[in-house]
Amino acid sequence: MKINSYLLSILVDDEPGVLSRISGLFSGRGFNIDSLSVAKTADQNVSRVTMVTKCDAHIIEQIKKQLNKLINVITVNDLTDKKYVQRELSLIKVNAQPEKKAEILRIVDIFRCKIVDVGLSHYTIEVSGDREKQDAILSLLKPMGIIEIASTGAIALARENA
Amino acid sequence: MKLTGAQILIKMIRAEGIDTIFGYPGGAVIDIYDALAKQNGLKHILVRHEQGAVHAADGYARANKSVGVALVTSGPGATNTVTGIASAYLDSIPMVVFTGQVPTALIGNDAFQEVDIVGITRPCTKHNYLVKDVSKMAATIKEAFHLARSGRPGPVLVDLPKDIVQTAVEFKEPKEIVLKSYRPNYKPNKKQLAKVVEAIARAKRPVIFAGGGVILSQASEQLTQLARMTNIPVTASLMGLGAFPGSDPLWLGMLGMHGTYRANMSIGNCDLMIAAGVRFDDRVTGNVKKFAPDARIVQIDIDPTSIHKNIEVQCPIVADCKTALEGIIELIKEKDAASFSPDTTAWHKQIAEWKKTAPLKYEQGKDVIKPQFVVEKLFEVTRGEAIITTEVGQNQMWAAQYYHFDKPNHFITSGGLGVMGFGLPAAIGAKAACPDKIVVDVAGDGSIQMNIQELMTAVESKIDVKIVILNNQYLGMVRQWQELFYNKNYSSTNMENAPDFVKLAQAYGATGLRCTKPEDVEATLLKGLNTPGTVIMDFAVDREESVYPMVPAGGAITEMLLV
Ligand SMILES: Cc1ncc(C[n+]2csc(CCOP(=O)(O)OP(=O)(O)O)c2C)c(N)n1
Ligand SMILES: [Mg+2]
Numbered sequence: 001m002k003i004n005s006y007l008l009s010i011l012v013d014d015e016p017g018v019l020s021r022i023s024g025l026f027s028g029r030g031f032n033i034d035s036l037s038v039a040k041t042a043d044q045n046v047s048r049v050t051m052v053t054k055c056d057a058h059i060i061e062q063i064k065k066q067l068n069k070l071i072n073v074i075t076v077n078d079l080t081d082k083k084y085v086q087r088e089l090s091l092i093k094v095n096a097q098p099e100k101k102a103e104i105l106r107i108v109d110i111f112r113c114k115i116v117d118v119g120l121s122h123y124t125i126e127v128s129g130d131r132e133k134q135d136a137i138l139s140l141l142k143p144m145g146i147i148e149i150a151s152t153g154a155i156a157l158a159r160e161n162a
Numbered sequence: 163m164k165l166t167g168a169q170i171l172i173k174m175i176r177a178e179g180i181d182t183i184f185g186y187p188g189g190a191v192i193d194i195y196d197a198l199a200k201q202n203g204l205k206h207i208l209v210r211h212e213q214g215a216v217h218a219a220d221g222y223a224r225a226n227k228s229v230g231v232a233l234v235t236s237g238p239g240a241t242n243t244v245t246g247i248a249s250a251y252l253d254s255i256p257m258v259v260f261t262g263q264v265p266t267a268l269i270g271n272d273a274f275q276e277v278d279i280v281g282i283t284r285p286c287t288k289h290n291y292l293v294k295d296v297s298k299m300a301a302t303i304k305e306a307f308h309l310a311r312s313g314r315p316g317p318v319l320v321d322l323p324k325d326i327v328q329t330a331v332e333f334k335e336p337k338e339i340v341l342k343s344y345r346p347n348y349k350p351n352k353k354q355l356a357k358v359v360e361a362i363a364r365a366k367r368p369v370i371f372a373g374g375g376v377i378l379s380q381a382s383e384q385l386t387q388l389a390r391m392t393n394i395p396v397t398a399s400l401m402g403l404g405a406f407p408g409s410d411p412l413w414l415g416m417l418g419m420h421g422t423y424r425a426n427m428s429i430g431n432c433d434l435m436i437a438a439g440v441r442f443d444d445r446v447t448g449n450v451k452k453f454a455p456d457a458r459i460v461q462i463d464i465d466p467t468s469i470h471k472n473i474e475v476q477c478p479i480v481a482d483c484k485t486a487l488e489g490i491i492e493l494i495k496e497k498d499a500a501s502f503s504p505d506t507t508a509w510h511k512q513i514a515e516w517k518k519t520a521p522l523k524y525e526q527g528k529d530v531i532k533p534q535f536v537v538e539k540l541f542e543v544t545r546g547e548a549i550i551t552t553e554v555g556q557n558q559m560w561a562a563q564y565y566h567f568d569k570p571n572h573f574i575t576s577g578g579l580g581v582m583g584f585g586l587p588a589a590i591g592a593k594a595a596c597p598d599k600i601v602v603d604v605a606g607d608g609s610i611q612m613n614i615q616e617l618m619t620a621v622e623s624k625i626d627v628k629i630v631i632l633n634n635q636y637l638g639m640v641r642q643w644q645e646l647f648y649n650k651n652y653s654s655t656n657m658e659n660a661p662d663f664v665k666l667a668q669a670y671g672a673t674g675l676r677c678t679k680p681e682d683v684e685a686t687l688l689k690g691l692n693t694p695g696t697v698i699m700d701f702a703v704d705r706e707e708s709v710y711p712m713v714p715a716g717g718a719i720t721e722m723l724l725v
Contacts (some may be wrong), residue, residue: 013343016292021284030287058470065467071289071309074343 001056003035007079007086007156008064008137012050013072014040021070022049031055031063035088035153046074050155056134086156091116092138095145096123104144111137122147130154167327168197171260176203180231181582182222182594184206184215188235190275193327207594207623210615214587216246216574217613219481223589224574225549225599227380228255229310230591231686236262237275240321245581247317248286249255252578253401254378256315258306265325266294266593280321288316296329301336302626308339313346314465315378335543346464350481356490357477358436362494363502365434367456367509368394374577375439376411381484382406382570387439388491393506394436395513397425399446400562401577402439408546408566414513418446419713421693423520423722424513426713429454430720431512438462439483442472443578444715448514452718462486520564520711520724531680533557533632533703536687537564537604540630543687548600549574549592551693553585553609557632557637559709573640583612584586589627590620599689600628607633608657617670620696628690629698631663634705641709646723667698678702 012018019038026033034052041048053063060078067076073126096104096119108115108125117124127137131154138146165173171194175183184207187195198206209215212234219230234243240261248378250257264273280290285327289309291302306318342580345416362368376385382405389396389412396406398416406413408722415422429435435457440446447453449474459475461468462483479486494502535562540548550565551574552558567573573617574592576584585603603610610631620627637655644652667674673693677686683701711722
């Protein structure tokens with residue numbers, strides 16, 4: 001079967017153990033998690049889990065049903081085929097040798113990123129955008145020598161009708 | 163009125179209409195036991211091992227059509243419940259397990275007898291709770307019972323720290339449970355029901371396949387009515403036995419690995435399958451690619467995850483089995499006989515052929531007792547009225563094949579997990595729920611040793627259970643696989659070194675009987691069943707008898723090894 005990437009937006013009760021119920025469900029049933037991000041919503045008692053998972057169409061149906069079956073899961077919204085806005089944030093610490101500095105700055109400028117930390121021989125760059133943008137800037141920065149990366153998983157919200 | 167957590171617990175269990183619980187004390191629950199001894203509305207049965215308490219609660223729940231309750235201490239008491247909880251989870255049995263926990267201030271410190279039982283049981287409970295505030299105790303317990311019994315039932319665990327049960331608060335009746343994230347769908351979609359009726363009208367080779375869900379939703383009457391009004395033959399999974407009368411001419415016998423030839427052939431060749439309350443376990447489907455290849459499948463289940471999990475179905479109905487079956491029956495009643503008279507004559511003729519080709523059979527000679535003969539005689543002398551629990555292995559399959567269950571809630575077995583040691587404590591639970599019934603554990607010589615300590619529970623609490631050991635001095639089911647698939651290399655399955663079960667029974671204050679000759683089988687059963695108190699009947703049976711028919715694991719269910 002064809003493997004796709006799915007984007008799920010899940011509202012859960014903000015209770016201890018909820019995340020472990022979700023991750024336990026995935027590990028126990030052999031589903032994979034590509035990325036996961038969790039934070040409170042405007043409602044103090046509710047958190048939003050945004051998850052990217054790669055699987056086939058049959059498995060995603062099971063995943064959604066199994067998630068819904070968890071008592072603390074309020075709704076599961078599959079954004080994959082809907083209209084949504086999605087962001088990911090990365091911090092990229094890159095080697096900045098004097099002869100490369102100008103080029104790095106140009107890349108940062110083109111991609112409308114920010115430099116958030118500067119050292120004698122490094123820059124730390126903040127990139128926000130979708131996965132493609134992240135991949136694109138990474139491939140350009142790679143030749144400079146990447147020291148470290150920290151990334152959030154994807155977060156997303158469905159678009160409302162204008 | 164101020165009540166301690168312990169008193170609230172007892173009050174809330176009683177409010178659920180439960181009269182008996184099963185448990186074992188310890189430091190973390192000593193306050194609950196103190197409170198239990200000072201009241202008489204809730205009976206507590208002291209088991210001899212916490213696993214026994216959980217299986218007993220399981221047996222109680224099934225026989226009583228209600229929720230079973232177990233109470234144990236923290237740490238080892240809690241970990242000892244895990245097998246029983248996992249069994250109840252796989253069989254969807256409504257149950258609430260209360261575990262003691264170290265005081266809240268010590269949680270997370272590796273305190274004496276502390277384990278994270280909520281973490282351990284997360285994947286094998288429907289839901290679980292750690293109560294951290296005594297004012298939430300009553301509501302949490304109410305919610306636990308609500309979850310255990312509603313929707314697809316299952317075990318729920320509530321972890322109770324010692325300081326919480328000690329603390330007294332003003333008791334307030336908890337409000338009705340409303341969970342925004344939990345609303346099981348009981349009502350079927352009308353359009354889907356109409357499709358079923360159309361499908362029945364068109365079908366030439368229909369079969370009904372009943373599972374444990376029919377028994378859980380108490381829909382046996384509706385299922386039977388539907389089968390009879392449409393003249394559709396019925397098979398069932400192990401968990402569904404009793405959902406349809408075993409004495410009815412439409413009964414095909416059990417389906418699956420040790421199902422009857424005609425049941426498996428019917429499923430293999432049907433053009434319409436109405437599956438109710440089943441989850442298409444691999445023991446039923448065999449090779450899924452070759453399972454019911456020609457069938458349009460209707461699947462009724464309250465749990466959406468059961469649908470399209472192992473088997474693609476054409477007509478899913480997410481609903482309570484009983485409500486859905488009632489709906490189908492109503493729609494059929496509205497049709498006039500002329501427009502609704504499916505022609506299935508040829509199909510019934512074919513099934514009769516299959517029945518003749520390969521019926522369940524064994525030959526009882528003069529010398530050695532056949533295990534099937536013991537179960538058949540047990541069926542006769544109890545007139546099919548007994549509640550039968552089983553251990554696991556050949557004994558379980560022979561009980562399923564040869565005790566022809568006519569009624570639901572009379573066959574209690576660990577179906578999904580297959581727990582050796584289940585039968586005796588489950589029998590105690592069933593008997594506690596139904597004191598007027600004869601309750602018999604059909605046991606194997608291996609399995610019975612796994613929770614044999616519960617004999618003491620039965621004797622002490624005067625819960626008379628009868629144990630029929632089909633003693634083949636083998637871990638027979640494993641031996642059977644070794645015979646068939648491992649060149650008779652009987653590695654670690656010989657059980658010749660066993661206790662003398664007659665003396666063992668006596669040592670516990672029960673009665674022990676032994677039977678070694680075919681001609682004494684009936685007399686031994688009659689004597690054992692008529693002897694008051696708990697009785698072990700130890701039948702020395704043919705050592706290398708195997709369970710047939712059999713579908714080798716992974717094979718198509720229509721490709722059976724017959725005798
Ligand atoms: C707790 C547990 N351990 C191991 C098994 C694997 N197992 C399945 S059947 C069986 C043999 C059971 O022997 P016995 O109780 O004598 O029953 P028989 O098959 O001989 O009737 C075993 C070991 C199991 N089902 N449960
Ligand atoms: Mg045996």
